[in-house]
Amino acid sequence: MTQSRHELSSQLSVSSAKWKRLLNQPRWRKLFEPVGLAAIVASLVFVGYQIQQDHEIARSQLSSETIVMLAAIYETMSESDFSDVYVKMLDSPENLSTSEMVQINSHLQAVSQIFFRECFLMRGGVFGECEELIRSHIPLFFGNKYAQTWWEGSLMKAFLPDWVDEEISKLDPDTEMQRIEAVKNDL
Numbered sequence: 001m002t003q004s005r006h007e008l009s010s011q012l013s014v015s016s017a018k019w020k021r022l023l024n025q026p027r028w029r030k031l032f033e034p035v036g037l038a039a040i041v042a043s044l045v046f047v048g049y050q051i052q053q054d055h056e057i058a059r060s061q062l063s064s065e066t067i068v069m070l071a072a073i074y075e076t077m078s079e080s081d082f083s084d085v086y087v088k089m090l091d092s093p094e095n096l097s098t099s100e101m102v103q104i105n106s107h108l109q110a111v112s113q114i115f116f117r118e119c120f121l122m123r124g125g126v127f128g129e130c131e132e133l134i135r136s137h138i139p140l141f142f143g144n145k146y147a148q149t150w151w152e153g154s155l156m157k158a159f160l161p162d163w164v165d166e167e168i169s170k171l172d173p174d175t176e177m178q179r180i181e182a183v184k185n186d187l
Helices: 007-024 026-078 079-093 098-122 131-142 147-151 155-159 162-170 177-186
Strands: none
Touching: 007 162, 026 079, 079 098, 079 147, 079 177, 098 131, 098 147, 098 155, 131 147, 131 162, 131 177, 147 162
């Protein structure tokens, strides 16, 4: 009892024509038009919600990347080769060799790049602010004479908000050493 293609096609045409006639009747049109409009509005609301969710996920990923980058810098600081150089920078920066200065300069440049990235993302509307993260890390990385001197000659100053420069210039050059000594005394 299989139907031929022609029979099936003609039945579909008849069904289709019946639906068109049914939908063109005013009483059905009054019912289906608002339903169709509601479906369109609902789909637009859903798309808007999905875009918002995607934006939140992207923002979270960018925040996580910042934490990972800072963690990598801290990990580098804890490696024996660099930690010796870092302590030397805090104790007697005038005794740093050229090679050690290059290490410290690269370290400070990496930190400054993270600061720049945060402010860049804030200006682009990805983050609401960049101050909290940067203000909390300025004393850790720039609370010493060498880093402050490096900052004065850094081109990064031009790319970051003025308050970053103000925060660094306000710091006591012994801030980081005082913090380390305070931890040591509390032990």
